[in-house]
Amino acid sequence: MPDRSQPLRRLGFLTIGLFDPADPGAGHESTLSIIELGEQLGFDSAWLRHRHLQFGISSPIAVMAAATQRTSRIELGTAVTPLGWENPLRLAEDLATVDVLSGGRINPGVSVGTPMQWDTVKDALYPDTAEVEDFSKTRVERLASYLAGDRVRELEGKQGVVEEFSSRVEPHSPGLRERLWYGAGSLGSAEWAGAHGLNLLSSSVIFPEADEEPDFAAVQASQIRAYRAAGGTRASQGLVVIPTDSATAEQAEKYRAYVAERLPRTATPQxxxxxxxxxxxxxxxxEIAEQLWDHAGFREVDEVAFALPFSFAHEDYVQILTDIATRLGPLLGWKPAGA
Known part of the structure; x- marks a missing residue:
């Protein structure tokens, strides 16, 4: 195994929270159960993907709110919330409320850009303003400002007998702004995140520069280094890892078939x-630990949020998370929370 430069400090996992549209409650309950298991296993964080008009979690903030009442320690994040679907002011209120409920455990991860399948949804999402909506990084700056407690308006104070108004987002949750993450996939966006005091989420999808060799690990490493050079301090990597230590033969066969089906897309840039x-x-x-220690992107971070595969069964996720926490994590130098 290659020499490790530093032990893994924080271990998290990411789930899409799939559900059957005929019985969505069961899928959401499974997600909450997995988060509870993550806390029991000592994971530092659990992250939720954000899926609109699909059969995955459309409202991770609502799911995180439920999870805060069923856990006491594990941090909860979004990876990522596409801000093209959001009003930053209203989103700041929701995030601050859930952060207060959690005791300061929320890690909002966001991205920008025109919403996916824009032409099919713009009339429903922005019926009167679709042509003038700003989907740039300005949306992130607004959200960060509101989370920081900056003034939203001049009006504040008591009016009449009952009404009392604030000039900032309420409730204000100190420290939430410092836990804001940006999902960056390019060199420029990584540098921007570092320069704007955001944490960096680097996932299993990135965009190389025109003159870079198409080597995923090398490109990811260069983006993380650029982020730190621009002033950023906290970066996390998210790859799909599927340990098979305690898997049944049937599970292991299913896992390898899943990976093989997805492998061709990694051969060339798309x-x-x-x-x-x-x-x-x-x-x-x-085997996975050896590959990670040999991965240039992994060697640039000391925290990860390993992504769970999209379409597996609940018992598969239990096995995978248990192996990650009890076998893979320790091989990477990680210690469970509270150990």
Whole structure:
């Protein structure tokens, strides 16, 4: 195994929270149960993907609110909330409320850009303003300002007998602004995140520069280094890892078939921007640990949010999370919370 430069300090996981549209409650309950298991196993954080008009979690803030009442320690995040669907002021109110309920455990992760499948949804999402909506990073700056407690308006104080108004988002949750993450996939966005005091989420999808060799690990490492050079301090990596240590033969076969089906997309850059996908890692914890220590992107971070595969069963996630926490994590130098 290659020499490790530093032990893994924080271990998290990411789930899409799939559900059957005929019985959505069961899928959401499964997600909450997985978060509870994560806390029991000592994970530092649990992250929720954000899926609109699909059969995954459309309201991670609501799910996090429920999770705050069923956990006491594990941090909860979004990876990521696309701000093109959000009003930053209202989002700040929701995030601050859930952060207060959690005792300061929320890590909002966000991204920008025109919403996916824009032409199919713009009339419903912004019926009167679709042509003038600003989907730039200005949305992130507004959200960050509101979370920080900056003034939203001049009006404040008591009016009449009952009404009392604030000039900032309420409730205000100190420290929430410092826990704001930006999902960056390019060199420029990584540098921007660092310069604006945001934490960096680097996932299994990135965009190389035109003159860069199409080597995922090397490109990811260069983006994380650029983020730190621009002033950023906290970066996390998220790859799909599937340990098979305690898997049944049937589970292991299913996992390898899943990885094999997704592997071709990693062979060459995709689309006009040269989008690159990281290969999923499947095997024993020792095999995965060796691949991670040899991964240039992983060597640039000391915290991760390993992504759970999209379409597995609840018992598969239990096995995968248990192996990550009890076998893979310790091989990477990680210690469970409270250990």
């Amino acid at each position: 689309g006009p921007r040269g989008m690159m996908f990281a290969p999923d890692l499947v095997g024993t914890s020792e």
